[in-house]
Amino acid sequence: MSFISIQGLTVAFDGTQVLHGIDLEIGRGEALGLVGESGCGKSVTWLAALGLLPGKARVGGSVKIDGEELIGASRTQVERVRGKRIAMIFQDPSSSLNPVHRVGRQIMESLTLHRGLKGQAAKAEAIRLMDLVGIPSAATRIDLYPHEFSGGQCQRVMIAMALAGEPDLLIADEPTTALDATIQAQILDLLSQIRAETGMAMVLISHDLGAVSAVCDRAAVMYAGRIVEMNDTAALFSAPRHPYTRGLFDAIPEIDGDRGRLKPIHGTVPDPRALPQGCAFAPRCGSADTRCHTRSPEPQAGREGGLLACFHPVAWAVPLMTSPQGIPA
Ligand SMILES: Nc1ncnc2c1ncn2[C@@H]1O[C@H](COP(=O)(O)OP(=O)(O)OP(=O)(O)O)[C@@H](O)[C@H]1O
Numbered sequence: 001m002s003f004i005s006i007q008g009l010t011v012a013f014d015g016t017q018v019l020h021g022i023d024l025e026i027g028r029g030e031a032l033g034l035v036g037e038s039g040c041g042k043s044v045t046w047l048a049a050l051g052l053l054p055g056k057a058r059v060g061g062s063v064k065i066d067g068e069e070l071i072g073a074s075r076t077q078v079e080r081v082r083g084k085r086i087a088m089i090f091q092d093p094s095s096s097l098n099p100v101h102r103v104g105r106q107i108m109e110s111l112t113l114h115r116g117l118k119g120q121a122a123k124a125e126a127i128r129l130m131d132l133v134g135i136p137s138a139a140t141r142i143d144l145y146p147h148e149f150s151g152g153q154c155q156r157v158m159i160a161m162a163l164a165g166e167p168d169l170l171i172a173d174e175p176t177t178a179l180d181a182t183i184q185a186q187i188l189d190l191l192s193q194i195r196a197e198t199g200m201a202m203v204l205i206s207h208d209l210g211a212v213s214a215v216c217d218r219a220a221v222m223y224a225g226r227i228v229e230m231n232d233t234a235a236l237f238s239a240p241r242h243p244y245t246r247g248l249f250d251a252i253p254e255i256d257g258d259r260g261r262l263k264p265i266h267g268t269v270p271d272p273r274a275l276p277q278g279c280a281f282a283p284r285c286g287s288a289d290t291r292c293h294t295r296s297p298e299p300q301a302g303r304e305g306g307l308l309a310c311f312h313p314v315a316w317a318v319p320l321m322t323s324p325q326g327i328p329a
Contacts, residue, residue, distance in 0.1 A: 001067065003028045003168060003201055004049070008061035011041075011048045011070075011225075018044055018272045020225045021061065023299070026169065031195060033212030033233065036222035039269045042205045045222070046171050050086060051078040073098065076281040084114060087162035091174040094154055097146040103131075103157045104142030105166055114165030124306050129160040134190060152183035156190070156300055163194065169201045176211065184208075209248060221245045224270055224280035227299060231306025241302065241313040243285045279311070287312040 002025040011019040019041050026032050034042045035211045047053045049072060057110040065071045065085060070078050090096055098106060107126040111117040117125055123142070130138035133156040135149075146154055156173060162170055172191060176184035192215050195202050206212050212219050213233050221242060229242040240246045247265035267284040270276060278295050282288035291311055299309040 002026055003030075003066060005064045006045075006049055006061070007063075009045065009063065010060040011044050011053065012058040013056060016273045018207060019048065022225075022227060024220065024227070026201050026203065028168065029199045029201055030218065031192075031204065031216040033216035033219035034203060034205045034222060034294060035207065035209060035212055035219060037207075037248075037269050039272075040222040041225040043173055045276075046088070046203065046205070048172070050082050050088070050171075051075070062281050083125070083163060085168045086171065087165055087167040087169075088171045088173065089155070089158045089162050090177050091177045094146060094151065096158055097154055099146050102143050102145055103149065107142075107157065107161050110161045110164035125164075126160070129163055130157070132163070132194070133157070133160045134186070135160075150183075152179050152187065155179060155183075159187075159190065159194070161219055163198075166198070167200055169203065170195075171203045171205070173205045174207070175204075175308055177207070184211070209237070209252060219249070224275060225272060226280070226309065227307065228281065228309045228323060229307065230299075231302070239314075241308050242281075242310045243287055243312070243314055244281045246314045247284075279309075285312075287314075 004024075004026045006022055006024040009019055009022040022041075022045050024032070034045070036042055044053070048057065048059045049070070053059065059071060061071060065081050068081060070081060075201060097103065104123065104126050107129060108117075108122040111122045111125050127138045127142055130142060135141060135153055137155050149157060170191070175191070178186050179187065186296050188211050191202065191204075194200070202215070204212055204215055216233050218230065219233050219236050220227045221236075223244050224226070229236065229240065229245045234273065236245065237249075240249055245264070247263075250263040251265055265284055270280055270283070276293070276295045276305070278291075279285070279288065279297055280293040285292065289312070297309045297311050299307040302308045
């Protein structure tokens with residue numbers, strides 16, 4: 001049985017539907033990447049699944065953790081399951097840390113909340129976690145305030161806080177976007193290492209296809225509130241079949257490549273209040289025909305494994321234009 005099973009998840013804000021039936025399964029210890037342009041519904045999927053959306057959001061479908069249904073469950077029940085088993089880290093660590101409390105105290109509070117540790121036991125464990133996430137001189141730096149840490153170190157502190165509850169699943173929402181490239185690589189490496197050591201599952205929400213390729217076993221591509229393609233990262237990244245996935249790859253700039261070949265996807269993600277008829281990607285798609293403009297393709301199991309929602313998939317033989325570091329071309 002999957003650790004988390006999401007079926008037909010829908011979300012609407014003020015009568016506008018922004019998620020249109022998301023199906024996802026994540027096994028224990030598995031790492032899933034979630035990619036897509038801004039506004040496609042990556043964050044809302046997880047905020048809805050974990051009961052973290054504001055009250056005005058209308059959420060439907062089913063989210064089960066180890067078989068326990070969360071949608072429609074009481075707040076206490078959701079908080080119990082979420083708090084103990086799932087942790088989230090976000091893009092901007094400085095806004096998630098409390099600037100007026102020492103970092104050690106913040107990690108220790110997580111340890112008290114999730115594992116009942118107090119006093120010296122909590123302090124020793126906080127130092128161990130700071131060590132684990134690679135903060136040098138943890139025993140002395142535990143008494144510093146967040147502004148005395150760099151951005152990368154603040155993200156490491158956030159990871160230490162997330163690990164304090166020994167979660168079964170860590171959801172990392174753009175965890176490295178605010179950091180420079182070298183630090184990004186270190187943080188991703190750290191997450192992979194911790195996953196290997198603890199066996200926790202991970203969801204990496206990211207615009208960075210290279211990061212997803214390096215860290216995740218599987219990836220799902222979202223567009224306008226739907227999953228349009230999902231497969232093992234090796235299969236998905238060597239031969240993307242959905243024209244949107246393909247477009248995301250072709251839009252990646254190459255450091256030493258021929259910049260003239262860079263091909264951005266023209267147009268923008270549609271406003272959920274004014275979705276086009278048929279496939280939401282059709283107005284931006286070079287392969288779209290009348291059927292695409294009138295009917296929305298349902299996700300189908302592909303011959304090559306994975307899921308694909310497209311009437312005109314990209315042919316297998318079309319080679320990728322770019323091969324950013326970490327992505328097989
Ligand atoms: N609290 C909210 N109230 C109203 N609409 C919202 C709210 N939160 C998200 N949305 C809308 O839901 C849609 C999906 O947003 P979401 O934040 O999930 O996108 P995303 O793919 O995570 O984007 P990004 O990569 O920029 O974080 C967007 O159209 C967004 O405007």
